Amino acid sequence: MDKKALMDKVEWIFVNQMPYNQFLGISVAVLNAERAEIVLPWKDEFIGNPTQKILHGGVISAVLDNVGGMLAAASIIDKLPDSELHTVPSKLATLGTIDIRTDFIRPGRGDSFVASAQLIRSGNKVCVCRMELHNDEGVQIAFGTATYLVG
Amino acid sequence: MDKKALMDKVEWIFVNQMPYNQFLGISVAVLNAERAEIVLPWKDEFIGNPTQKILHGGVISAVLDNVGGMLAAASIIDKLPDSELHTVPSKLATLGTIDIRTDFIRPGRGDSFVASAQLIRSGNKVCVCRMELHNDEGVQIAFGTATYLVG
Amino acid sequence: MDKKALMDKVEWIFVNQMPYNQFLGISVAVLNAERAEIVLPWKDEFIGNPTQKILHGGVISAVLDNVGGMLAAASIIDKLPDSELHTVPSKLATLGTIDIRTDFIRPGRGDSFVASAQLIRSGNKVCVCRMELHNDEGVQIAFGTATYLVG
Amino acid sequence: MDKKALMDKVEWIFVNQMPYNQFLGISVAVLNAERAEIVLPWKDEFIGNPTQKILHGGVISAVLDNVGGMLAAASIIDKLPDSELHTVPSKLATLGTIDIRTDFIRPGRGDSFVASAQLIRSGNKVCVCRMELHNDEGVQIAFGTATYLVG
Numbered sequence: 395m396d397k398k399a400l401m402d403k404v405e406w407i408f409v410n411q412m413p414y415n416q417f418l419g420i421s422v423a424v425l426n427a428e429r430a431e432i433v434l435p436w437k438d439e440f441i442g443n444p445t446q447k448i449l450h451g452g453v454i455s456a457v458l459d460n461v462g463g464m465l466a467a468a469s470i471i472d473k474l475p476d477s478e479l480h481t482v483p484s485k486l487a488t489l490g491t492i493d494i495r496t497d498f499i500r501p502g503r504g505d506s507f508v509a510s511a512q513l514i515r516s517g518n519k520v521c522v523c524r525m526e527l528h529n530d531e532g533v534q535i536a537f538g539t540a541t542y543l544v545g
Numbered sequence: 546m547d548k549k550a551l552m553d554k555v556e557w558i559f560v561n562q563m564p565y566n567q568f569l570g571i572s573v574a575v576l577n578a579e580r581a582e583i584v585l586p587w588k589d590e591f592i593g594n595p596t597q598k599i600l601h602g603g604v605i606s607a608v609l610d611n612v613g614g615m616l617a618a619a620s621i622i623d624k625l626p627d628s629e630l631h632t633v634p635s636k637l638a639t640l641g642t643i644d645i646r647t648d649f650i651r652p653g654r655g656d657s658f659v660a661s662a663q664l665i666r667s668g669n670k671v672c673v674c675r676m677e678l679h680n681d682e683g684v685q686i687a688f689g690t691a692t693y694l695v696g
Numbered sequence: 697m698d699k700k701a702l703m704d705k706v707e708w709i710f711v712n713q714m715p716y717n718q719f720l721g722i723s724v725a726v727l728n729a730e731r732a733e734i735v736l737p738w739k740d741e742f743i744g745n746p747t748q749k750i751l752h753g754g755v756i757s758a759v760l761d762n763v764g765g766m767l768a769a770a771s772i773i774d775k776l777p778d779s780e781l782h783t784v785p786s787k788l789a790t791l792g793t794i795d796i797r798t799d800f801i802r803p804g805r806g807d808s809f810v811a812s813a814q815l816i817r818s819g820n821k822v823c824v825c826r827m828e829l830h831n832d833e834g835v836q837i838a839f840g841t842a843t844y845l846v847g
Numbered sequence: 848m849d850k851k852a853l854m855d856k857v858e859w860i861f862v863n864q865m866p867y868n869q870f871l872g873i874s875v876a877v878l879n880a881e882r883a884e885i886v887l888p889w890k891d892e893f894i895g896n897p898t899q900k901i902l903h904g905g906v907i908s909a910v911l912d913n914v915g916g917m918l919a920a921a922s923i924i925d926k927l928p929d930s931e932l933h934t935v936p937s938k939l940a941t942l943g944t945i946d947i948r949t950d951f952i953r954p955g956r957g958d959s960f961v962a963s964a965q966l967i968r969s970g971n972k973v974c975v976c977r978m979e980l981h982n983d984e985g986v987q988i989a990f991g992t993a994t995y996l997v998g
Contacts, residue, residue, distance in 0.1 A: 492973055493647060522801070794951060
């Protein structure tokens with residue numbers, strides 16, 4: 395598989411092969427070595443408040459973690475020479491989140507949401523991503539910072 | 546309502562009035578001003594990995610955020626003089642997570658999980674909690690630190 | 697004092713009235729309600745490595761915390777109506793950092809450094825800032841996220 | 848050198864070979880594979896407040912980062928078989944803090960302070976430590992969580 399096909403596979407795994415992500419119902423809008431974007435349509439099961447229709451913080455952390463992890467995977471693929479692309483599956487198998495910080499800025503209100511990630515540190519062993527969550531009106535709801543093991 | 550009844554109500558709200566928590570299927574094992582404990586039974590929808598039966602990081606962050614938030618609510622109730630207990634509902638309505646950090650220590654494998662929280666800073670405006678997640682064999686899976694607005 | 701004079705006073709306090717900041721030798725390049733920038737000239741006492749001339753992580757965290765705190769102070773002043781500006785000193789006296797996360801991106805090498813902050817959440821009780829540290833060649837060295845008590 | 852001698856060397860490097868740590872004036876009370884403790888005597892240069900004799904947050908973050916980093920170094924040494932101890936210097940040369948979160952619990956008042964660290968994740972590439980800062984009366988001043996690159 396070439397790099398494009400491997401990135402498509404990463405996208406497919408995140409969307410279709412992880413039961414929790416299937417519960418979330420995410421889709422991928424952008425995935426390349428510089429940027430990842432995930433779309434999360436509203437579901438009533440996401441409500442985390444007894445009286446208001448707003449996202450539970452755990453849903454927000456989950457989608458931020460997903461978009462950062464997807465970008466970390468894309469960066470692994472992007473940095474490998476073609477001759478080593480066969481190592482991608484074993485590298486992805488060990489990809490994992492070490493830690494994540496989520497800053498909740500505003501109540502998670504909206505009909506759908508976009509989570510985006512950019513890489514701020516890209517090493518051989520560790521990647522760090524900054525993530526943002528906006529609703530469909532462009533209002534920013536959360537920030538995140540996560541460190542991924544990629545080695 | 547006295548303090549005990551108010552804490553029971555907090556527990557009932559977290560377990561029965563928040564749709565996302567109903568999806569999680571959590572129950573409360575301990576809730577007092579010093580400590581909160583939540584039980585999370587396994588569900589296949591929690592899986593966050595294409596090949597292994599382990600919890601998605603977002604489920605881990607969600608249950609840590611819940612147990613810390615519940616303890617923050619209990620601490621609000623505990624600190625109020627009886628004459629001001631009528632203000633609890635309005636105080637709980639503004640209770641919110643400002644930020645949370647989750648450290649993923651080991652894969653989230655288990656038949657059920659216990660999330661526990663202790664208060665490390667308890668102010669009039671802001672509480673900070675440290676949380677832990679263990680599986681049913683006592684293996685620690687994650688740590689968390691969260692700051693809550695309680696004023 | 698008007699708002700401009702109060703902001704000048706904040707700047708003066710951070711630079712001249714805090715012994716640790718005098719050790720750092722910081723100066724303020726920008727301070728308004730939207731943005732703060734601090735300049736940190738190199739000193740050999742900042743070295744945090746046995747063999748390389750790079751900043752200790754604690755110096756980086758300190759200057760990020762300073763620039764975020766200064767912006768939090770400016771935002772307090774900015775939001776007050778003129779009739780309440782006399783409350784600024786008591787509000788500044790209780791201003792404090794609740795938590796800070798620093799992400800170290802690259803080794804802290806340079807002749808001088810610029811720390812900048814922007815406000816990502818600005819409430820009556822709590823502010824959240826994102827901070828960056830660049831060296832004099834524009835290379836980014838660190839990111840930070842901090843929560844301040846401002847109420 | 849055997850493991851004991853290597854750990855002594857780590858201690859000596861942190862205390863004597865890093866100019867910023869010499870400014871801090873730290874000494875090491877405990878260093879083994881399970882625990883590290885650093886003592887920080889008061890200095891007026893540490894003051895981070897215009898009116899109160901309390902530690903600047905940057906000093907707190909610095910000493911927490913030091914004690915966690917020292918423990919990460921000790922854990923590298925501890926896990927190596929004797930036959931690979933010659934690789935310790937190159938491994939220590941790449942040891943670095945990836946990220947740190949500091950939670951400020953109480954004002955940093957005291958005649959001296961003890962920073963302690965314990966390992967919560969100990970991998971081949973990454974270590975995570977939890978740290979605490981207490982003053983000489985046993986009052987807890989801060990918590991920290993840091994991720995170190997050790998691979």
